[in-house]
Amino acid sequence: MIRNVRPHITRNEELIxxxxxxxxxxxxxxxxxxxxxxxxxxxxxxxxDEIEGFPEVSEVxxxxxxxxxxxxxxxxxxxxxxxxxxxxxxxxxxNEAVARLGGLAWAHPYQPEALAQxxxxxxxxxxxxxCEITGLDAITLQPAAGAHGELTGILLVRAYHEANGNPRxxxxxxxxxxxxxxxxxxxxxxxxxxLKSNDQGMIDLEELAKAVTEDTAALMVxxxxxxxxxxxxxxxAVEVLHAKGAMVYMDGANMNALVGIARPGDFGVDVMHIxxxxxxxxxxxxxxxxxxxxxxxxxxxxxxxxxRLRRGSQDGQEVFQWDYNFPHAIGKxxxxxxxxGVLVRALAYILAHxxxxxxxxxxxxxxxANYIRHRLRPWFDLPYxxxxxxxxxxxxxxxxxxxxxxxxxxxRLIDYGxxxxxVSFPLIVHGALMIEPTETESKLELDGFIxxxxxxxxxxxxxxxLVLKAPHLxxxxxxxxxxxxxxxxxxxxxxxxxxxxxxxxxxxxxxxxRRSD
Amino acid sequence: MLDACSLAxxxxxxxxxxxxxxxxxxxxxxxxxxxxxxxxxxxxxxxKNANGYASFLGAGVYNHYRPVVVDTVVSRGEFLTxxxxxxxxxxxxxxTAIFEFQTMICQLTGMDVANASMYDGSTAVxxxxxxxxxxxxxxxxxxxxSVHPEYREVLRSYARNQGxxxxxxxxxxxxxxxxxxxLESKLNGETACVILQCPNFFGIVEDANAxxxxxxxxGALAVYTFTEAVSLGILAPPAAADIVAGELQSxxxxxxxxxxxxxxxxxxxxxxxxxxxxxxxxxVDTHGNRAFCxxxxxxxxxxxxxxxxxxxxxxxxxxxxxxxxxxxxxxKEGLRELAVQNLSKAHYLGDKVxxxxxxxxxNEFVATGDGAPVSELNSKLLERRIIGxxxxxxxxxxxxxxxxxxxxxMTKRSDMDAFAETFNA
Numbered sequence: 001m002i003r004n005v006r007p008h009i010t011r012n013e014e015l016i017x018x019x020x021x022x023x024x025x026x027x028x029x030x031x032x033x034x035x036x037x038x039x040x041x042x043x044x045x046x047x048x049d050e051i052e053g054f055p056e057v058s059e060v061x062x063x064x065x066x067x068x069x070x071x072x073x074x075x076x077x078x079x080x081x082x083x084x085x086x087x088x089x090x091x092x093x094x095n096e097a098v099a100r101l102g103g104l105a106w107a108h109p110y111q112p113e114a115l116a117q118x119x120x121x122x123x124x125x126x127x128x129x130x131c132e133i134t135g136l137d138a139i140t141l142q143p144a145a146g147a148h149g150e151l152t153g154i155l156l157v158r159a160y161h162e163a164n165g166n167p168r169x170x171x172x173x174x175x176x177x178x179x180x181x182x183x184x185x186x187x188x189x190x191x192x193x194x195l196k197s198n199d200q201g202m203i204d205l206e207e208l209a210k211a212v213t214e215d216t217a218a219l220m221v222x223x224x225x226x227x228x229x230x231x232x233x234x235x236x237a238v239e240v241l242h243a244k245g246a247m248v249y250m251d252g253a254n255m256n257a258l259v260g261i262a263r264p265g266d267f268g269v270d271v272m273h274i275x276x277x278x279x280x281x282x283x284x285x286x287x288x289x290x291x292x293x294x295x296x297x298x299x300x301x302x303x304x305x306x307x308r309l310r311r312g313s314q315d316g317q318e319v320f321q322w323d324y325n326f327p328h329a330i331g332k333x334x335x336x337x338x339x340x341g342v343l344v345r346a347l348a349y350i351l352a353h354x355x356x357x358x359x360x361x362x363x364x365x366x367x368x369a370n371y372i373r374h375r376l377r378p379w380f381d382l383p384y385x386x387x388x389x390x391x392x393x394x395x396x397x398x399x400x401x402x403x404x405x406x407x408x409x410x411x412r413l414i415d416y417g418x419x420x421x422x423v424s425f426p427l428i429v430h431g432a433l434m435i436e437p438t439e440t441e442s443k444l445e446l447d448g449f450i451x452x453x454x455x456x457x458x459x460x461x462x463x464x465x466l467v468l469k470a471p472h473l474x475x476x477x478x479x480x481x482x483x484x485x486x487x488x489x490x491x492x493x494x495x496x497x498x499x500x501x502x503x504x505x506x507x508x509x510x511x512x513x514r515r516s517d
Numbered sequence: 518m519l520d521a522c523s524l525a526x527x528x529x530x531x532x533x534x535x536x537x538x539x540x541x542x543x544x545x546x547x548x549x550x551x552x553x554x555x556x557x558x559x560x561x562x563x564x565k566n567a568n569g570y571a572s573f574l575g576a577g578v579y580n581h582y583r584p585v586v587v588d589t590v591v592s593r594g595e596f597l598t599x600x601x602x603x604x605x606x607x608x609x610x611x612x613t614a615i616f617e618f619q620t621m622i623c624q625l626t627g628m629d630v631a632n633a634s635m636y637d638g639s640t641a642v643x644x645x646x647x648x649x650x651x652x653x654x655x656x657x658x659x660x661x662x663s664v665h666p667e668y669r670e671v672l673r674s675y676a677r678n679q680g681x682x683x684x685x686x687x688x689x690x691x692x693x694x695x696x697x698x699x700l701e702s703k704l705n706g707e708t709a710c711v712i713l714q715c716p717n718f719f720g721i722v723e724d725a726n727a728x729x730x731x732x733x734x735x736g737a738l739a740v741y742t743f744t745e746a747v748s749l750g751i752l753a754p755p756a757a758a759d760i761v762a763g764e765l766q767s768x769x770x771x772x773x774x775x776x777x778x779x780x781x782x783x784x785x786x787x788x789x790x791x792x793x794x795x796x797x798x799x800x801v802d803t804h805g806n807r808a809f810c811x812x813x814x815x816x817x818x819x820x821x822x823x824x825x826x827x828x829x830x831x832x833x834x835x836x837x838x839x840x841x842x843x844x845x846x847x848x849k850e851g852l853r854e855l856a857v858q859n860l861s862k863a864h865y866l867g868d869k870v871x872x873x874x875x876x877x878x879x880n881e882f883v884a885t886g887d888g889a890p891v892s893e894l895n896s897k898l899l900e901r902r903i904i905g906x907x908x909x910x911x912x913x914x915x916x917x918x919x920x921x922x923x924x925x926x927m928t929k930r931s932d933m934d935a936f937a938e939t940f941n942a
Contacts, residue, residue: 016617016845026846027584029854033930034865039751042860043877046722048753053624054849062586062845066614070595073602073610077594091598094552099773100588103563108574109775110907111567112899118565119774132545144636144776145831147818151675158678183818183828187647189678192823230534260544261531267538277831285591285835286611287601287633287795289777305674331674335577335639335667336775344559351558354549366530371518387533414607419600425819443518469803471606477802479605484800484812488789490630491620492799 013068016055017492026059053493072475073286074419080445082372084391084422084434085178085226087256087278092352095281095345104344109336113321119340120320123309126293126347130274133358134252135265136295140304141338146253148333149273149292150184150220152305155330156271156296157218157247158188159303163328168217168246174203176227176426181220181251190217197428201227201384203237212240218247218271223264224254226426226434227384228369228391230262238268247271247300255279256438257366257389260359264295271296280346291342302328307337364439365390368446372435375450379457383429390438396431399457402464406431409456411478412470416452571932572904575881575923576718577638577665577744578775579767581855582927587769587842591835601795601834605810606802611834612809615797618841625746625844626761627754628783633795634837635780635829638764639668642712642742643675644793644827645762645782649710649738651791651826652759656681657707659737661695663688663717665744666912672712681709693721693874693883701731708737715741715755716748719921720863720881721874729757746840747925748879750856760784769843770836779836790816793827855926862924862933869937873919881923883909883916884940891920897939903932905940 039047057065074081081088099105107119127139143149154171161167171185174195182192195211198204202225212219219241223231231237238248250264250272256279258264264272276282276291284290296304306329307322322337353361366389373382373392380394396406410420410433422434437446459466471477524530531539550558572580591597595610602608602615615633622631635641646658658676660669662685669685676683686703687696695713704711711732715723729739738759743749746767755761766778784792790813798812818825847855859880873883884906886894895905906920913919924933 013613015613015620017620020848023850025848025851026586027848027851027855029851029858029926032858032861034861034933036857037861037864039857039860042864043722043752043879046724046753046877047751048749051624051750051849051852054621054852055845056848056850057845059586059846062842063589065845066590066596066842067593069610069613070590070593071610072608072613073595073599074604074607075595076598081600083600086600088600094555096592096597098556098559100771101559101563103566103568104559105771105773106580107566107774108572108578108580108772108904110574110576110578111570111572111904112895115567115570115904116774118562121565122559122562129546135540144640144833145829147828147830148636148640151828155674155678179817179819179822179825180828180830182823183821183825186823186825187675187679187828189680230538232533232535235535235537261540262534262538263540266540275831283597283835284600284831285597286599286608286614286838287834288832289636289834289836290831331677332667332670333640333674334671334776335637335665338775339636339777340774341771341777348555348559350546351550351555352552355544355546357549358544358546363527363530367518367522367527370522370524370530374522387530410604411606414604419607420604423603474606476606476609476806476808477804479802479808479810480800481605481810481812484798484810485814488630488796488812489799490616490789490796490812491623492616 013065015492016057016065017053019061020055020057022056024056024058026057026062079417080437080441080449081419082421082435082437082449083419084436085253087436087438089281089438090440091281091283092349095348098348099341099344117320120309122344122347123337124311124320126343127309129350130293130295133259134272134295135263137298138301138304139293139295141293141343142305142334143273143292143294144334144339145288145290146273146275146292147180147184149294150180150251151187152294152333153249153271153273154184154188156300156303157249159328159330160300161217169215171217172211172219174221176201176225176428177220177222178226178251178253185220200386201225201229201428203231203233205233205236208237208240212244212246214244216244216246218249220249220251222251222254224257224389227393228388229384229386230389234267253278254390257362259362260355261362265297271300276342276346281349282342282345289339289342291339291346302326303330305330305333361439368437368439368441371446372437372450376453379454380433391434391436393426393429394433395429396433399460400431402460404460404464404467406433408467408470409433412456412467413452414471415473418449418452567904570902570904571929573906573922573924573936574904576907576921578772579745579923580772580925580927581747581767583769583771584843584846586846587839590842591838596838597835602811605808609809612797614838614841616799616809618837619797621844622781622783625749625754626783627756628761629786630789630792631781631783632792633797634833635782635794636833637776637778637780638742638744639671641762641780641782642668643672645740645760646672646676646710646712648760648791648793649740650681652788653709653736653738655707655709658683658710659703659708660685660712661714662686663695663719664712664714664742665718668742692876693719694723694876695728704731704735704737706735708735710738710740712740712742715743716745716879716881719874719883720878721876722752722879725755726757745879747856747859750852751860765840768840770839777833777836779833779840791826792816794829794832858926862926862928866924866933866937870940873916880925881921883919884922886918886940891918894940898936901935903936
């Protein structure tokens with residue numbers, strides 16, 4: 001057995017507060033070129049004493065702190081990250097470079113339009129490209145992320161119904177949907193009606209027909225759905241909704257399966273959001289930022305958030321203007337114009353690929369997911385065994401007979417050097433393993449992943465405990481999430497830090513080394 | 518790979534898509550471009566924007582120096598290209614950074630708990646209002662007219678659909694601070710929260726704790742927002758507030774034509790279960806070593822679905838990391854010194870032009886043009902390669918010929934002299 005030691009600080013990074021010592025600083029401001037003002041005099045009694053507990057460290061300590069912390073993370077740059085629904089593809093670095101160009105990164109949202117034409121042109125080009133890709137008529141780039149786009153889209157639906165005399169009461173959400181869908185419908189002031197999927201995991205047309213009434217505002221549908229399967233009855237489902245005057249909202253989280261192959265506008269969708277941080281490669285950055293543009297058919301266009309970009313021409317030159325004059329608009333969903341820096345990155349991705357390249361990426365993404373399905377089918381249960389698009393969902397049924405669940409398999413996968421798939425989602429698959437490889441993985445990488453999964457399946461047969469206690473090879477072993485939630489410690493304080501620092505028996509006296517078995 | 522899938526061609530991968538749903542032509546997008554061409558294209562776009570101008574714009578987005586270390590850290594692939602840290606064992610880097618972020622936001626704001634970030638300040642405000650509605654069981658929202666106009670617009674978009682009436686209260690025409698009498702007359706037993714901004718949109722410092730007292734007397738929560746986080750380096754923290762919802766753009770986040778930024782939401786410990794968004798907590802691993810993980814997920818959409826406290830999923834983690842690095846670099850002394858520099862610069866300029874309000878101000882103020890319309894003055898400034906202040910007539914017609922003017926540590930004395938010369942001519 002290998003003793004897991006942490007001999008050096010690089011393998012046992014403290015919090016910055018524990019490294020802090022009075023008087024240290026990591027900055028240098030220039031000398032003031034104006035007289036210094038005394039805050040107490042200028043601001044009266046509204047000034048503070050020192051910021052208690054705030055760190056005091058040097059620049060090199062900051063760099064080392066974060067460089068060391070970074071080594072505790074897994075990332076796309078290290079390897080395959082097959083998180084279903086999240087589309088963890090490679091993030092091209094040219095996107096980062098162009099988003100940092102001074103004229104773009106330092107543009108103030110209120111600078112005169114004549115001095116912002118470049119930024120506005122980037123927005124126009126991205127609007128055009130996304131309308132072409134989705135087959136829809138108009139778009140807003142204002143929403144900051146997918147869930148924010150959902151909210152925007154449902155507000156548009158509500159505005160449309162209100163203009164027609166009745167906001168309606170409920171939104172239909174399939175039981176396979178992302179959690180953001182029902183949460184969004186709730187925040188937008190609608191009741192949520194869950195729609196049971198059929199035995200194929202798809203929209204059940206009969207159930208749908210029964211559920212749709214004059215009170216239905218919209219159906220929120222993900223296509224391909226969260227099983228990674230194209231909703232082949234989508235056109236008929238759209239007809240059912242439209243016949244009652246209801247709208248069809250598409251969650252575009254899985255758009256990576258469709259770009260260049262099929263367009264939501266062509267199969268009847270009224271409104272959808274796109275996740276720029278999924279399909280269009282902007283980095284997830286440990287949880288954000290994203291971009292959640294919302295595209296609509298023309299009947300929803302009058303309600304789009306303001307301002308909207310107006311295109312004109314002057315002396316043969318294209319000229320852009322922000323237009324706030326849309327009396328039916330839902331207002332604003334975010335200050336300014338959206339996550340502009342994310343928009344620039346997405347546009348760079350689209351330009352790099354071009355039309356044919358985007359389609360090729362889709363083909364590769366779908367190919368990769370199908371390859372995984374075929375290779376892993378002998379080893380893992382496939383509850384909905386159908387041709388899939390960009391992702392595939394297995395269940396842990398076979399492994400569960402040995403007491404090993406999807407979450408355990410995920411942890412063992414970490415030992416093999418891969419980030420786990422999405423665990424226990426969608427909810428309609430008991431013990432789901434949701435795998436989305438994306439187009440950026442080579443066959444070599446896919447085979448490595450598949451071999452690891454097969455090896456784990458074998459381990460479960462011979463030694464389930466090995467998998468149940470995984471991961472074994474990470475610096476952090478399984479963490480106690482239950483205690484974390486029971487008595488939440490969500491900030492550092494000197495007293496609390498000493499309470500929960502490693503137990504004394506793990507510290508070897510004399511050399512200061514923390515050891516654990 | 519096709520053989521392994523028993524497929525004859527890649528096109529067969531899409532057989533399950535009904536013909537009527539298929540796109541039968543190529544996308545009408547140009548063929549792919551090389552890296553060099555893309556760099557050239559965006560360089561040409563950047564050149565069409567302002568380059569080499571001095572700027573006096575603030576109004577929620579501020580020109581502050583970005584220490585280079587910030588981009589060094591956030592460019593590391595391990596931070597840049599990782600997902601939300603659901604798998605704690607291989608995400609301790611992100612989790613630890615967020616834990617430090619949460620801690621520093623608490624230290625700055627005087628609150629007990631802070632989440633891992635919101636999209637921005639403008640969306641953090643309605644999230645705070647909805648939180649106040651859940652906590653109080655009341656529905657009316659009172660918001661100061663001196664809160665950023667775009668924040669108020671976003672608040673209205675969110676509130677309208679939940680049937681939450683939003684009412685505004687005014688500011689004192691002389692001081693620019695909130696009109697306490699107006700607030701008092703509108704505050705009643707149905708008010709869920711009172712929202713004010715400090716420094717307010719006009720740059721004026723409010724007595725946030727006095728407003729909190731008034732709100733509490735009617736059982737309402739006090740929600741405090743800020744757009745200029747640097748002010749927290751010298752201003753008293755809003756310790757009497759119940760929820761603080763603000764914007765960290767000033768902490769090494771480039772203006773980037775309005776985003777991506779990072780919003781925060783912080784509150785008292787007793788409201789922790791009503792907090793929207795992700796939260797990182799401390800725990801131990803099986804070896805007994807300190808570790809961090811996402812916690813209290815039962816508030817969130819992926820567990821709670823339609824009963825979640827918010828629909829937020831993706832947040833602004835990488836941008837929050839920029840702010841985290843910034844806070845650690847500047848630290849206790851640096852943030853104060855930075856704030857004093859901002860205060861000093863703004864007061865140098867403020868003493869040279871006619872200000873509209875008498876209240877104490879931090880690094881922004883409302884300047885009134887003598888005679889000439891502000892738009893004309895701004896045109897003259899542009900000839901000197903200076904972008905003037907934000908004309909206020911669209912959002913505050915009652916202020917007449919006025920502009921919101923900002924100076925930061927980046928503003929040069931010579932540019933301020935030029936600004937004053939033009940404005941006073």
